[in-house]
Amino acid sequence: MMTLTYVSIRQLSKRYGVHASTVWRWRKSRGFPEPYLFSPQCARWKLAEIEAWEAAAALRLGG
Template identity: 45%
Template sequence: MDAPMPKQISNPTDRPAYATDAALAAHFGVNKATIWGWVKRNGFPAPVKLSPQMTRWRWADVAAWEAAQTAAA
């Protein structure tokens, strides 16, 4: 079962351009597996492969998704 969407926790101006799954998990107050589950089932933004061993999310994409979730609620 997926966790409910919590409120935004951190200040967007303090973020780098890209986020790890751990950073997203901390931001939303969930575990990393939940982030990957949201990608598969909830329309969460797809990660970007920056190199063969580096997968990240654009904070701008996450913020847009988060705003859409808030607007839909």
């Protein structure tokens, strides 16, 4: 059985070296994956979806 790993906005901000608001903005401007809302104050992203987005972005940039 595969375990799902979720990451927080704080973890994503640190991963990319950007402010949290930038990550939220990327949803519209760069097709960043949508978060899963576990409560009004708890948004998380599936790590597998983040990694797929990174791979697709690398291909678009020729990497």
